[in-house]
Amino acid sequence: MCGIVGYIGKRKAYPILMEGLSALEYRGYDSAGIAIVDRARFAVHKVKGKVDALKEQTKGKRLNGTIGVAHTRWATHGAPSQANAHPHKDASGRIALVHNGIIENYTTLKQKLVNDGVTFRSETDTEVLAQLIGKYYTNGDLAKAVRRALAEVEGTFGIAVLAQDNPTVLVGARKGSPLVVGIGDDEYILASDTSAIVRHTNQVIYLKDNNLVVLSADGYSTTTLDNRHVSCEVQTLEYGAEALAKDAYDHFMLKEIMEQPETIRNAMRGRLLVDDGAARLDGLNLVLNELRRIDRLILVACGTSWHAALAGEYIIEDMAGIPVEVEYASEFRYRNPIIGPNTLVFVISQSGETADTLAALREAAHKGATVLGICNVVGSSIARETHGGVYLHAGPEIGVASTKAFTSQITVLSLLMILLGRMRRISSSDGVSFARALSRIPGQVEKILKQNDAVKKIARIYARHNNFLYLGRSYNFPVALEGALKLKEISYVHAEGYAAAEMKHGPIALIDRDMPSVVIAIRDSVYDKVITNMQEIRARGGKIIAVATEGDKSIARHADHVLYIPKTLPIFSPLLTVIPLQLLAYHIAALRGCEIDQPRNLAKSVTVE
Numbered sequence: 001m002c003g004i005v006g007y008i009g010k011r012k013a014y015p016i017l018m019e020g021l022s023a024l025e026y027r028g029y030d031s032a033g034i035a036i037v038d039r040a041r042f043a044v045h046k047v048k049g050k051v052d053a054l055k056e057q058t059k060g061k062r063l064n065g066t067i068g069v070a071h072t073r074w075a076t077h078g079a080p081s082q083a084n085a086h087p088h089k090d091a092s093g094r095i096a097l098v099h100n101g102i103i104e105n106y107t108t109l110k111q112k113l114v115n116d117g118v119t120f121r122s123e124t125d126t127e128v129l130a131q132l133i134g135k136y137y138t139n140g141d142l143a144k145a146v147r148r149a150l151a152e153v154e155g156t157f158g159i160a161v162l163a164q165d166n167p168t169v170l171v172g173a174r175k176g177s178p179l180v181v182g183i184g185d186d187e188y189i190l191a192s193d194t195s196a197i198v199r200h201t202n203q204v205i206y207l208k209d210n211n212l213v214v215l216s217a218d219g220y221s222t223t224t225l226d227n228r229h230v231s232c233e234v235q236t237l238e239y240g241a242e243a244l245a246k247d248a249y250d251h252f253m254l255k256e257i258m259e260q261p262e263t264i265r266n267a268m269r270g271r272l273l274v275d276d277g278a279a280r281l282d283g284l285n286l287v288l289n290e291l292r293r294i295d296r297l298i299l300v301a302c303g304t305s306w307h308a309a310l311a312g313e314y315i316i317e318d319m320a321g322i323p324v325e326v327e328y329a330s331e332f333r334y335r336n337p338i339i340g341p342n343t344l345v346f347v348i349s350q351s352g353e354t355a356d357t358l359a360a361l362r363e364a365a366h367k368g369a370t371v372l373g374i375c376n377v378v379g380s381s382i383a384r385e386t387h388g389g390v391y392l393h394a395g396p397e398i399g400v401a402s403t404k405a406f407t408s409q410i411t412v413l414s415l416l417m418i419l420l421g422r423m424r425r426i427s428s429s430d431g432v433s434f435a436r437a438l439s440r441i442p443g444q445v446e447k448i449l450k451q452n453d454a455v456k457k458i459a460r461i462y463a464r465h466n467n468f469l470y471l472g473r474s475y476n477f478p479v480a481l482e483g484a485l486k487l488k489e490i491s492y493v494h495a496e497g498y499a500a501a502e503m504k505h506g507p508i509a510l511i512d513r514d515m516p517s518v519v520i521a522i523r524d525s526v527y528d529k530v531i532t533n534m535q536e537i538r539a540r541g542g543k544i545i546a547v548a549t550e551g552d553k554s555i556a557r558h559a560d561h562v563l564y565i566p567k568t569l570p571i572f573s574p575l576l577t578v579i580p581l582q583l584l585a586y587h588i589a590a591l592r593g594c595e596i597d598q599p600r601n602l603a604k605s606v607t608v609e
């Protein structure tokens with residue numbers, strides 16, 4: 001949801017800002033812009049379209065300044081256009097601002113400014129903030145003007161602001177939207193996340209909510225928005241610039257699919273105690289006693305993370321015997337949920353910045369719940385605001401369609417099942433068999449990935465079909481939903497995920513030879529029932545791509561194509577069955593010529609409601 005980056009230092013700002021924008025492009029990509037101060041004058045360039053279009057427009061331009069800001073946008077207020085692209089300037093042209101978030105009271109503020117005689121050049125909420133800062137920028141004190149303006153603003157913001165008549169200061173502030181400061185040698189980079197920073201330094205400060213930072217050649221100072229000093233810890237990034245490279249892959253999505261044996265291993269490392277049949281999650285140590293007491297779990301998330309939560313419900317409820325509810329964060333936050341004294345809430349988010357999930361976290365905390373997090377991005381807002389939690393350690397996920405985060409989330413939820421279950425009804429011998437099965441998953445994923453070419457062949461047959469049905473049951477119902485979501489997101493093909501047996505209550509009416517079904521039919525307790533569903537599809541002329549258990553020869557009688565997964569305990573099968581579905585979506589999207597890593601209208605991290 002918009003990426004912002006700012007630079008102040010001794011080097012030319014332009015290449016650092018452009019490189020930062022490319023790294024942040026996954027956050028939004030409908031327009032981009034840059035403002036650099038050179039000899040006390042702004043040079044501003046904006047384009048409708050992607051960062052590459054901005055690169056093209058600025059090629060060969062003399063952009064020599066050593067301070068600047070840049071932005072890649074995901075439109076909320078005002079259509080994607082050059083006029084609405086950031087940076088926005090105030091009426092006097094002295095202030096330039098980039099913004100991630102939403103100014104909720106912008107109409108009221110705008111009206112007041114219009115009454116004062118200000119003429120607006122864009123339809124954005126952001127320009128209101130630029131104008132307001134310009135109004136208060138009277139004595140060369142930029143930080144003071146920013147503070148005064150922000151005091152009038154309702155909503156969320158991560159901003160970077162500079163003034164052309166004082167190019168020695170860059171001001172950043174945040175509320176609800178993330179902002180990180182990279183600390184280099186005599187230089188600072190301010191950005192929405194560390195991907196825009198890691199090539200230059202591994203020393204960072206995660207700015208806290210309602211904080212403001214002033215960066216200058218002499219150093220930096222952090223305060224609250226109302227100007228009280230706050231100290232911020234300097235942290236070392238846990239990944240290097242190489243994690244942001246696509247390597248030999250055509251797309252980040254494919255790279256991330258292929259990384260899963262390693263990322264699942266990372267999620268378990270040091271946490272899965274195979275010989276003891278147990279799990280340890282150090283991030284939950286502070287609440288271990290509470291974990292013993294709880295009688296209800298609520299898992300809250302959005303998108304793919306919500307599908308992982310649903311898989312978690314099946315796994316934890318069945319094995320650990322704790323009632324689990326799964327909630328869309330966007331629903332949970334507005335529906336007055338009941339939270340008892342022994343209810344524990346987990347929020348699950350790859351980015352740790354999803355606005356609805358963050359709001360749900362706050363709502364649950366407000367009602368007195370202990371709220372724990374399962375996040376990938378270290379230092380993210382959700383990771384910081386929760387009472388404890390577990391990181392995925394999956395490394396940066398750049399492809400907008402989430403893949404490796406999903407399997408890491410299910411891995412962590414499986415560890416949680418073992419942890420909670422061993423405190424309750426799971427015996428030590430069952431614990432050992434769970435732990436053994438889980439430890440074998442990375443190798444089994446490797447084996448499935450070797451079927452990439454077989455998946456591609458199937459994709460070729462169905463790449464031009466415009467409707468798909470995905471069916472799964474029990475542990476694999478969430479995987480059916482996730483498989484359909486992957487296809488929708490990146491290939492713009494209509495796909496519905498359904499609980500297999502529910503098919504007969506509606507979707508069966510759609511089935512014909514042009515609507516293929518992807519059916520997860522592994523050898524588990526519902527295998528025979530799923531086979532019946534497959535027969536029902538074929539009786540109506542529907543084509544079937546089945547995901548089945550290795551060694552199941554008879555399934556070929558009921559399906560047109562079969563992809564196999566190695567045998568595992570059914571509870572852990574989602575970690576395997578989802579892999580062919582990710583590959584299928586990837587290849588169909590590639591064959592349709594879609595922009596896989598940056599699908600239209602989507603953004604990696606949704607920091608607006």
Ligand code: G6P
Pocket residue numbers: 302303304305348349350351352353354357400401402602603604605606
């Ligand atoms: C967006 C992304 C999805 C993601 C969802 C939740 O919609 O495009 O891939 O699953 O947000 O994101 P989170 O970071 O909270 O897991």
